[in-house]
Amino acid sequence: MNRFDYVRAGTVAEAVQAYGAGARFIAGGTNLIDLMKYEVEKPGRLIDITRLPLDGIEAHESGLRLGALATNAKVAYDERVAAQYPLLRNAILAGASAQLRNAASTGGNLLQRTRCYYFYDTATPCNKREPGTGCPAIGGVNRIHAIFGASESCIATHPSDMCVALAALEATVRVSGPQGERTIPFADFHRLPGDSPEIDTNLAAGEIIVSVDLPESKFPQHYTYLKLRDRLSYAFALVSVAAGVELDGDTIKTARLALGGVAHKPWRNREAEALLEGKPATRESFQQAADLIVSEAKPQSANGFKIDLARRAIVRGLEQAAAGTPQSLSDKRIQ
Structure with missing residues (x-):
């Protein structure tokens, strides 16, 4: 060090x-x-x-404001989060260990860096670590890598579970910096790698996250966070799905889907969400949305299995959300 x-x-x-x-x-x-x-x-x-006074959780307009220093554990076990945003709670509790959740902050969760093997190994080249040196994951060991949004410079994935739920909930990130305060829609906070994979977010130099603001809750009953991983106890997602639906009887009024473990940022497909609106909440509708999403996938040499895994996870996640039977936190086997 x-x-x-x-x-x-x-x-x-x-x-x-x-x-x-x-x-x-x-x-x-x-x-x-x-x-x-x-x-x-x-x-x-x-x-x-x-020591900054940023660890509170408080009502904000019609939603909830999470202070940037509120720990993951504090957010997950807050009664308001559990009642209004159980999708977020379940995503947090699906990630890391209890010890890490007690220390990790909300703002820090957004700023996690990839767990790519090459990024962590300073004996190998890595465009994210040293721009211009190359991406050995392309054609190398890439089982855990991206199938969406990658570039010729980087195929790494974002590791957060919490961020996948925040993307589906359409949160807003409030930041402060040399030019004052501003807000960033969550969809615009993280970047795809492009030609500058070393830049993970759209934060300007010197800006600090102050809070994450949640809008009015739309999915307090019909939601799920489904995480598929190599081992149930503690592992990053190969594919995860944050799903929330609003129903009018058996018809979908609103649908929100975000995928983790598949791209440089939580991955949303607005066309697939729009496709579901007005459709019956059936497996056939969910399969159509899943097929549209994975049609854009571009696998690497060793992660083509993620395409079918994502397709199945999307359908299962939407079925769980529509039925109001979210993935169990105590029994992590897929229901």
């Missing part, structure tokens, strides 16, 4: 002012510290933001 300066900020303004080239904000540190140990990240300054 490299040597670095350490600054503890007392206010958001102090944190922003302390930021400079090579600096990183740190809260729970559940990802950043690992990256530093592996010498993937070598910040010259760490700005400790754990």
Whole structure:
């Protein structure tokens, strides 16, 4: 681990002012510290933001505001989240371990970096770690990699479970920086790799996440978070599905779908969501949406299985959501 300066900020303004080239904000540190140990990240300054008053959860307009420093555990076990946004709760509890959820922050969850083997191995080239060096995952070990939105520069995936649910819920990210405060729709927060895979988000230099704002709840009963992984106890998703539907009898009024484990960011297909609206909540409708989504998939040499896995997961997720029988948190076997 490299040597670095350490600054503890007392206010958001102090944190922003302390930021400079090579600096990183740190809260729970559940990802950043690992990256530093592996010498993937070598910040010259760490700005400790754990003392900022950003750990609250409060009503906001017609929804809920999650402070950037609210831990994953605090969010998951908040009664309002459980009642109004159970999709988010289930996604959080499907990820990481209890110890990590007790430390990891809401803002930090959004800023997780990929778990690509090559990204973590400094003995190999990686465009995300060192731009211009290449992407050995293309044609290499790529079983866990993207089938949507990848580029010739990077085929890594975003690892978060929480973010998949936030994408389906159409959250908004509130940030503060040198130019003041602004809000970023969740769909625009993360970037696809393109020619600049080293840039994960659309945050400007020195901007800090202040909160994640949830809109009015639409899916308190008809939702599911379905996570498919190599082992049930603790693993990142090969494919995950956050699904929420509003029903008028047996007809779908509104549908929201987001996939994890398949792209550089939580993956949504608005055409598939629109296709479902006004359709009966049947397996046939769900299969049509799934077929539309996976029609855009571009697999790598070792992850073609993800296409059929995603198709089946989408159908199963929509069936669980429509029936109001979300994936069990205690029995993680697929129902």
